[in-house]
Amino acid sequence: MNALTLPDIAAQASRQALPLDWVGMCGIALPILIDGQRLTAKADAGVSLDDGTARGIHMSRLYLALEMLGQQPLTPTLLRNVLQHFLASHEGLSKNAYLRIHTDLLLNRPALVSPLAGWKAYPVSIEAHLENQMFHVELKIDVTYSSTCPCSAALARQLIQQQFVDDFANTPLRHEDVLTWLGSANGIVATPHSQRSSAQLRVHLQGEHLALTELINDAEAALGTAVQTAVKRADEQAFALANGQNLMFCEDAARRLNLALKRSDAVKAFHLKVIHAESLHAHDAVAESRWTRPSA
Ligand SMILES: Nc1nc2c(ncn2[C@@H]2O[C@H](COP(=O)(O)OP(=O)(O)OP(=O)(O)O)[C@@H](O)[C@H]2O)c(=O)[nH]1
Missing domain, CATH: 1.20.5 (Single alpha-helices involved in coiled-coils or other helix-helix interfaces)
Structure with missing residues (x-):
């Protein structure tokens, strides 16, 4: 065989002519830039295979389009450009393009009282798609906090x-x-239970701003007792006081987050879920809330 003519299986006709909804690669390692930080991320990149007669898509073309993500700050426009590249490189084969990026956003958080600070990791996913020429970008953010019943x-x-x-x-x-x-344990005979809790935010974005840090800050401010990083005894005491002044059921947490997210201009719609991993029970207390901004 001539070494210059490499077999191209993807270009062959499929034996079973059938379109596919999503074809691509999951777990691609890549660097991304968010708020001036270079973060390690994993991407899932795909397109629909609408030409059911084509054997396969061209994985390498999707992979190479991801290179852009390491070079510029991540914005909705950049995500859209990448998706447009996916489609331009699959003309005649694909109508829809998909990109999911998973990373941990690192934010430096000060202690409550002492002059200390530490890093906190927020698991974040950014999901973008271009379907029937409609662009959609959604964030998934996990925020952990303390709740006292x-x-x-x-x-x-x-x-x-x-x-x-x-x-x-x-x-x-x-x-x-x-x-x-x-001051004695004989006097203060009982303590309320509290738990590490988590808020899972799914936010459909509008506008040009990725707003990750702002949304995390808004959520933590609304919840009031975010989990801490560096902690000395003075900080722990301040945290105990903050918890005592911030008693909440999961319903309270969901309502506070609902109001906070509605106030953000970056938010077009959301679905939030709060999970209080109860120390009273072996099961969790959970509340969910959804909202869509009314059209202007
Ligand atoms: N479509 C497809 N490709 C796969 C799969 N698994 C591995 N690949 C490989 O992905 C590699 C890149 O594919 P292409 O993008 O079509 O590479 P190429 O033909 O050199 O690139 P183009 O000339 O741009 O089409 C090929 O070597 C495929 O064998 C799979 O399940 N589906």
Whole structure:
């Protein structure tokens, strides 16, 4: 065989003429740029194979189009350009193009009190598609936070009151005795349960801004007790106070996030899910909320 004529199987006719919805590659390693950070990402790149008679798509063309992602900050326009390249390189074969990018966004977070800070990783997926010439970009963001059960807190307070009644029955109240009692585990007999919780945000974006960091910041501000990075005792005490002032059911968390996301100009629609991995139960408390911006 002549070495210059390499066999091209993809160009052959398919034995079973049948279009396919998605064909491509998953888990491609690549660098991306978000908010000035170069991040390691994995991409899933694909197109529809609408010409059912064609044996295959041209994987290498999709792969090479991804090169753009390592060179410019990630924006909806850049994602759209990549998808347009996918389609331009598959003219006659494909009508729709898809790209998913998975990464961890790293944000530096200060401690609550001490002059310390640490890095927090936020798992993020950016999903873009061009279907029937309509461009759509969606973010998936995971935010972890602490939630303390309001019901459990009220029940614990009642037990503490009961203990106070028992311990100080028929004795004159002396300031010093009460102070000691308040500082003892015998006095504060019960504590409410709290748990590491997670908010899974799916946001359909509008406009030109990827808005990842802003949406994470908005979500954490709305939730109030995001998990911490560097922690000294003073920070832990401040966190205990913050939790005590921020009692929430999963319904409360979902409502707060709903209101926060609606306020963002970058958001066209969302579907959010909060999961409180209860320490009371072996199962989770979960709430979901969806919203679509009414058309102007
Ligand atoms: N379509 C397809 N290609 C595959 C698959 N698995 C591996 N490949 C390989 O992906 C490689 C790149 O394919 P193409 O993009 O068609 O490469 P090419 O023909 O050199 O590039 P063009 O000239 O641009 O078409 C080929 O060597 C294929 O064998 C598969 O399941 N489907």
